[in-house]
Each structure stands twice: as C-alpha cells, then as structure tokens.
Amino acid sequence: MQHAQKKTWPGRAVIRRALGAMAQTALVLLVVSVVSFMFLKLSPGDPVAIMLGSDFSRESYDKLYHELGLDRPLPAQYAQWLGRFVQGDWGSSYVSKQDxxxxxxxxxxxxxxxxxxxxxxxxxxxxxxxxxxxxxxxxxxxxxxxxxxxxxxxxxxxxxxxxxxxxxxxxxxxxxxxxxxxxxxxxxxxxxxxxxxxxxxxxxxxxxxxxxxxxxxxxxxxxxxxxxxxxxxxxxxxxxxxxxxxxxxxxxxxxxxxxxxxxxxxxxxxxxxxxxxxxxxxxxxxxxxxxxxxxxxxxxxxxxxxxxxxxxxxxxxxxxxxxxxxxxxx
Known part of the structure; x- marks a missing residue:
C-alpha cells in the first residue's frame, strides 16, 4: 500500500530562508562590530585629550576618562556599547553635540x-x-x-x-x-x-x-x-x-x-x-x-x-x- 506523500507548506521554505538570512546578517554584523571596535581602540590618539582641548588638569582628565568608561577592560566596553547600540542608543558626538x-x-x-x-x-x-x-x-x-x-x-x-x-x-x-x-x-x-x-x-x-x-x-x-x-x-x-x-x-x-x-x-x-x-x-x-x-x-x-x-x-x-x-x- 502506497503512503500518500506528505505535503509541505510552501511558506515554510520562505520563513526558513528569511530566518537564515537574518541569522547570517546578525553574524556578519557581530563580526564587523568586534573587529572594528578592537581596531579603533588600538588606534593611536587620545579622544579625552581632544575633548578637553590643550589646557586641562589631571583631575579633569581622569574624571572624563572614567565617565566615558575608558578605564574598563575592552570586553566590558564592547558589551556596554553593543547593548546600547542594539537599543538605538548610539551616544552623542562630543564635537557637534548631536545624537x-x-x-x-x-x-x-x-x-x-x-x-x-x-x-x-x-x-x-x-x-x-x-x-x-x-x-x-x-x-x-x-x-x-x-x-x-x-x-x-x-x-x-x-x-x-x-x-x-x-x-x-x-x-x-x-x-x-x-x-x-x-x-x-x-x-x-x-x-x-x-x-x-x-x-x-x-x-x-x-x-x-x-x-x-x-x-x-x-x-x-x-x-x-x-x-x-x-x-x-x-x-x-x-x-x-x-x-x-x-x-x-x-x-x-x-x-x-x-x-x-x-x-x-x-x-x-x-x-x-x-x-x-x-x-x-x-x-x-x-x-x-x-x-x-x-x-x-x-x-x-x-x-x-x-x-x-x-x-x-x-x-x-x-x-x-x-x-x-x-x-x-x-
């Protein structure tokens, strides 16, 4: 006795491809974010010194350095940035003061x-x-x-x-x-x-x-x-x-x-x-x-x-x- 071939819902393949594309996109963005974040942190230059200008005290430097979270380990800085980024909180520019x-x-x-x-x-x-x-x-x-x-x-x-x-x-x-x-x-x-x-x-x-x-x-x-x-x-x-x-x-x-x-x-x-x-x-x-x-x-x-x-x-x-x-x- 032949068994009837089980029919597959056509939309299942579409959903599967969509989920696969979303997972692939998330993975690519995650890799890009990690690599770019680490390279930016290792690049020369001091953003705190640029923000404070040419004349600043050590106390003001240390205070701003701590407020920006730059004294924390790099993985902790990345986790904090990623958590805010996915929520739409990308921070503000300290030059233009704009979101x-x-x-x-x-x-x-x-x-x-x-x-x-x-x-x-x-x-x-x-x-x-x-x-x-x-x-x-x-x-x-x-x-x-x-x-x-x-x-x-x-x-x-x-x-x-x-x-x-x-x-x-x-x-x-x-x-x-x-x-x-x-x-x-x-x-x-x-x-x-x-x-x-x-x-x-x-x-x-x-x-x-x-x-x-x-x-x-x-x-x-x-x-x-x-x-x-x-x-x-x-x-x-x-x-x-x-x-x-x-x-x-x-x-x-x-x-x-x-x-x-x-x-x-x-x-x-x-x-x-x-x-x-x-x-x-x-x-x-x-x-x-x-x-x-x-x-x-x-x-x-x-x-x-x-x-x-x-x-x-x-x-x-x-x-x-x-x-x-x-x-x-x-």
Whole structure:
C-alpha cells in the first residue's frame, strides 16, 4: 500500500530562508562590530585629550576618562556599547553635540544613498547603450570609440577625476558648484545641479565596467541559435537584440553591478571628501580625525548593513529575472 506523500507548506521554505538570512546578517554584523571596535581602540590618539582641548588638569582628565568608561577592560566596553547600540542608543558626538543615530541615519545616510543612486543611474544610462552599440557594431569605429570611453573611465581614480572636473567645470567654466549639497528631495533642480559632478565622478568608472560587461555578454548571446531563430521568424533586428538578447545579458550584468556596488560605496567616501558632501564618508573621515570612536563605529556598522542589503537585493533580483530559480525554490 502506497503512503500518500506528505505535503509541505510552501511558506515554510520562505520563513526558513528569511530566518537564515537574518541569522547570517546578525553574524556578519557581530563580526564587523568586534573587529572594528578592537581596531579603533588600538588606534593611536587620545579622544579625552581632544575633548578637553590643550589646557586641562589631571583631575579633569581622569574624571572624563572614567565617565566615558575608558578605564574598563575592552570586553566590558564592547558589551556596554553593543547593548546600547542594539537599543538605538548610539551616544552623542562630543564635537557637534548631536545624537549619533540622527547624524548617521537621518542626515548622512540619505546623502550617500542619493549620491550612489545618481551615480548608478548615470552608469546604466551611458554604459548599457555604449556596450550594446559596441557589440552590434563590432570592430567598427563605434566599437573602438566605446572601448576608448570604457578604458578612460576605468583609468581615472575617482579622487583625481573629481579634482579635474572641479577645475574644468567649476573653476574655469563656472557651470557647476565645486562643493556643498542641496537635497534633491527638497529642491529637485538645485539638488541635481549640486550632485552632477560628484555623481559623474563616482559613476565614470562604472560606465566603463558596465559597457565592457554588456558588450562581452551580448557578443556571446548574438551567436546563440535562438537569436538566429528569432531573425528567421522575421522579427526586426532591434527586437531581436533588445528583447531576446538583452534578456540574457541582464543576469551577468546584475551580478557584476551587485558585486561592484560595494566598491561604489567605498568610492563614495573619497567623492564626498573631494566635494564636501555631508554623507557617511565625510562623517567617518571627520570622526577619524577627531577620534570620535562612537561615530566611526556607527558609520562602519551602517556601511556593513548597506553591503548586506545590496547583496540581498541582488540575490532576490535573480529570481525576478530567471523564473526557473523561483521554481526550484531559490
């Protein structure tokens, strides 16, 4: 007698994956917090001396040192910081006297995300058409020009390109501001005007990368039998390339973009410093100079969380682009 196969509730797999992702995220954040906390404590510099200034007594130094808990063992300091951090009590900056959670999450993070989004948009709008043209017009002057743009974009470090753009378009021509930030969410036109050069600086390298990946992937796809079959059915060439071809290019393209978005966040640090944008990169840089360990730690944790969020988003995008992954329960 055959036993009926036991049915599994479909939502169980979803819950299991969600719990696994949450556990993995917590573990990664825990490791990042421990390593960064220990390195910050071992770094040179005395935050108490910076807080008190150049003229202070030994009594005032010892008192503040004790109030900050710096006389306690490092594991005890870490446990105290972690307990407050997970409760949303990130402390206050002793330079700006501002709540660190408000400074990092409500003020700095939107600037960095807006800069990264504008940079990625520029890279996609320029890099994908450039790669498609280079693949369709292979070995022509269009292909050579696209390759030159791609190599040029990869050749310039972001900090150097930023200085060059400031010199040409801000100092010499006066077309764009060289520093400062206006949120596009409050004033769209002025905000984009201020973000034009920083976004171009950060997105230039990714234009070359996306164009190169699009070209190489599309060249491989164009040689597949189903492309010839689409042409044999009488479909126009633009539809063959954009619908049938680009559908299969999206998977490797999303993979590369996802892997490099972390690099974009790192590049945003230098770009924000060059253009004095009040994002996470500028916040961490200023905090390192003034030995504000709590601010640096908050910035590091926010950056790690962004990395995890990007990887999770890319993983979910695979299921959208390829239905077979949903079928197999990825």
């Amino acid at each position: 660190i959670f408000e400074q990092a999450v409500l003020q700095a993070l939107p600037v960095t995300l807006t800069l990264a989004a504008c940079s990625l948009l520029i890279a996609l709008l320029v890099g994908i058409p450039l790669g498609v043209l280079a693949a369709v017009r292979r070995n022509s002057w269009v292909d050579l020009a696209a390759s030159a743009v791609a190599i040029g974009g990869n050749a310039f470090p972001s900090f150097y390109l930023g200085v060059v753009l400031i010199w040409v378009f801000s100092v010499s021509l006066g077309w764009f501001p060289s520093m400062g930030y206006v949120s596009p969410w409050s004033d769209f036109g002025t905000g984009l005007w201020h973000l034009a050069l920083p976004a171009l600086t950060l997105g230039a390298w990714y234009v070359g990368l996306i164009a190169t990946v699009t070209r190489s992937s599309l060249l491989e796809v164009l040689e597949q039998p189903y492309m010839a079959a689409a042409r044999a059915r009488g479909e126009p060439e633009w539809r063959v390339i954009l619908v049938h071809g680009m559908r299969n290019v999206l998977m490797p393209l999303v993979t590369v973009i996802g892997l490099q978005l972390g690099g974009m966040l790192r590049g945003a640090v230098m770009t924000e410093v060059v253009f004095t944008l009040p994002g996470l990169g500028m916040m961490i840089t200023n905090a390192v100079q003034t030995r504000e360990y709590l601010v640096v730690q908050a910035g590091i944790m926010m950056t790690a969380l962004l990395f995890i969020a990007v990887n999770f988003t890319v993983d979910q995008t695979y299921s959208i682009l390829d239905p077979r992954l949903r079928k197999h329960g990825r």
